[in-house]
Structure formats: structure tokens, C-alpha cells
Amino acid sequence: MSTTNYPFGRTLYRPTEYEVATTAKQAKTKHPHAVRIIDEAQELVLSGALDYDTRAGSWICTTSIALNKHVTLGPKTCTCQFFRDRLLTLNGYPFCVHKIALMLLHRVLATHLRQRISGNVKFHAEAEHARSHANELLLFTPNGNAVAVFGSRTWRVPKDLCATRWSMQGTDFKSLTDMYAFSLWLAQAHPLPQDLLMPLLSTSNDPEDIFQSMKQQGYSDHAAAMATDAMVMDERTWHETYDPRHQNASQRRAA
Numbered sequence: 001m002s003t004t005n006y007p008f009g010r011t012l013y014r015p016t017e018y019e020v021a022t023t024a025k026q027a028k029t030k031h032p033h034a035v036r037i038i039d040e041a042q043e044l045v046l047s048g049a050l051d052y053d054t055r056a057g058s059w060i061c062t063t064s065i066a067l068n069k070h071v072t073l074g075p076k077t078c079t080c081q082f083f084r085d086r087l088l089t090l091n092g093y094p095f096c097v098h099k100i101a102l103m104l105l106h107r108v109l110a111t112h113l114r115q116r117i118s119g120n121v122k123f124h125a126e127a128e129h130a131r132s133h134a135n136e137l138l139l140f141t142p143n144g145n146a147v148a149v150f151g152s153r154t155w156r157v158p159k160d161l162c163a164t165r166w167s168m169q170g171t172d173f174k175s176l177t178d179m180y181a182f183s184l185w186l187a188q189a190h191p192l193p194q195d196l197l198m199p200l201l202s203t204s205n206d207p208e209d210i211f212q213s214m215k216q217q218g219y220s221d222h223a224a225a226m227a228t229d230a231m232v233m234d235e236r237t238w239h240e241t242y243d244p245r246h247q248n249a250s251q252r253r254a255a
């Protein structure tokens with residue numbers, strides 16, 4: 001997608017310490033042998049080291065605790081030596097601190113994305129609801145392949161924000177460029193009226209616990225399931241979502 005003439009500013013969303021810590025904790029539970037590198041990745045996210053190079057069209061890590069001062073990140077690659085030497089592999093895929101940092105950021109942002117989608121623009125009542133929560137709630141476009149937003153209540157039609165795709169965890173960004181566009185929007189979006197970030201605050205890693213805790217707080221089955229799904233993104237899904245080599249298999253499963 002194009003971000004030319006993007007109306008939402010040039011500041012990326014900075015996840016809170018709690019968002020990053022909770023997300024990292026889940027990763028560390030799954031990969032106890034990688035705890036130290038996940039800790040370092042957490043620090044990178046919190047320090048704002050991840051940025052997006054609009055000219056190159058890729059994510060970069062500008063300050064690094066590794067030898068490289070500036071690395072370029074794609075969905076399946078990093079330019080640092082650690083990654084090239086395949087010093088850490090998880091489920092057969094090479095990883096490095098920068099790539100893990102990008103995954104942590106992705107997970108936080110994807111959770112926000114799912115919490116903000118409130119309907120489809122083709123349904124009048126849902127569109128009006130989103131317009132009354134302008135710059136706060138998102139709508140799927142009619143074909144469901146993107147999300148759109150009313151920047152203010154006076155906008156007649158919502159503007160496309162970023163392309164989306166369906167992953168095993170639910171709605172996800174189609175590409176890391178779409179994740180960038182969403183991050184720009186989120187940085188200045190109105191906060192949600194109620195604290196929908198409760199699932200991120202959960203201390204349990206058990207999906208059933210998260211689901212039940214959401215239900216107890218009065219969320220619908222659908223909302224609770226979406227939030228629970230958002231908690232279980234793993235490195236395999238990351239590759240299936242963003243690595244073109246896996247997209248066919250991923251699309252078959254979604255079909």
C-alpha cells in the first residue's frame with residue numbers, strides 16, 4: 001500500500017513497558033533457552049530503536065546492542081552477523097535480537113489492531129458507529145482485505161488505513177509496511193473508551209484462562225476469542241504470515 005499523503009503524522013506508536021514485558025514474558029515461557037536474547041529484544045523495543053525506513057520500505061534497528069549500529073529488518077531476514085551466522089534458530093528458522101524485537105512489536109500492534117476493528121464499512125449502522133467514534137474505531141473495507149478509519153466525525157467516507165490478511169490468530173497486517181501505517185495511526189488515535197487491553201495484562205499464559213477471564217469481565221464470546229487468539233502468535237505463524245514461501249500453505253488453511 002502507499003503511505004503518500006498520509007494524514008496521521010510521522011510518529012510511530014511506542015508500546016508501553018507493560019505491553020512489551022507481558023508479550024516478552026510469553027515468548028520466554030515458550031523459549032526458555034532464549035530468555036537472555038528476548039530480554040535484550042525487549043530493551044530494544046522499549047528504547048524506540050525500531051524504526052521504519054520509508055525510502056527503503058523496510059524496518060530498521062537504529063541502535064543495537066550487537067556490533068551493528070544499524071540493521072535492516074525484513075520478515076525473514078536481518079542484516080546483522082548474528083543472523084547471517086544462524087547462531088540462534090527456533091523451529092528451524094534463524095533469529096537474532098533485532099528480529100525478535102520486531103516480532104514483539106508486531107504482537108503488540110496486532111493486538112491493538114484486533115481490538116480496534118468494530119465492523120464493516122458496507123453496513124450502514126456499523127459505519128455510523130465508527131464515525132461516532134472517529135479516530136478510535138476501525139472498519140473493514142467491503143472485501144475485508146483492509147481496514148479504514150474516519151479521521152473525524154465530519155469525514156464523509158473513511159480512509160483506507162492498511163491492508164490486512166487473515167492469519168491463524170485472526171486479523172493481521174498484510175505486510176510490515178501495513179504494520180508501519182497502522183503504527184503511525186495508533187500513535188495519535190483516540191484511546192479506547194474502556195480498557196480493552198485487559199488480556200495483555202493477564203499474567204496467565206493459558207489460553208483457556210485468558211478466555212474465561214475476558215468472559216468474566218463481560219466481553220462477548222467473539223471478543224474474548226479474538227483477544228485470546230492474539231495471545232498465541234508464535235514464530236511459526238510469523239513466517240507463515242509474512243514469509244512468501246509459506247503464504248500458499250497459510251492461505252489454504254484460511255480457506
Ligand SMILES: [Zn+2]
Pocket residue numbers: 071078079080081082083096097098099
Ligand atoms: Zn539482527
